[in-house]
Amino acid sequence: MRPFRSAAWSMVCLSLLAHAAPAAEKEELGKSVEGRPIVARSHGEADSPQTVLLIASIHGSEPAGTPLVERFEAWLAAHPDRWRGRRVVVIPVANPDGYAQRKRTNARGVDLNRNFPAGNRVERSLHGPAALSEPESRALMRALRAYAPDRVLSLHQPLECVDYDGPGEELAAAISAAIDGRLPVKRLGGRPGSLGSYVGVDLGKPIITLELPKGVEARGAEQLWDDYGQGLVAFVLGAK
């Protein structure tokens, strides 16, 4: 036991603690059809000049975004100086019933990413009986209203690209560059009633659809972070 070193080490730890980010605030946005909570965790000050929103697993069969954003939250906690001035809101599982069963739709067979009140919505049973007919899409809408994000990123698979809607072209390019072009910028075109169409076209805000490759969830959170984490960091920092 060397008391001097031990005291010095305590001071290092205290100074690290003083610079650590405050714990995330958790909010329940609503419950799924089967009663699973839909949770948002917000990091940073509520009165930050910018707010950004990241959403994973709106399609339950595209689950890789969830471990990636959870790993991203660990980065947020460890590096508060890198994202100061922003509030970062994370919805790790937007479609918890679909996620539990690894299926695309919610428990009622509705594609939540076609259930938003976008101008291009198409009436089909797969899209739900009406816009916002599903508790999960209403929970996401609640987050859009409550947090009023300046930009949004939603994680999907398996189309391997950085897609954008609204004024998101520079942001998409910055994200693609940050991951060494591993996912190229590609416009997929506005899907009817999608979150991308609603946020990008109807609200006029930048929204990124980050399409990861098929099956990458098997790589585990650390490898996902190594491959795509800097893309999320670039999203938080915004286009230069």
Ligand SMILES: [Zn+2]
């Ligand atoms: Zn998808």
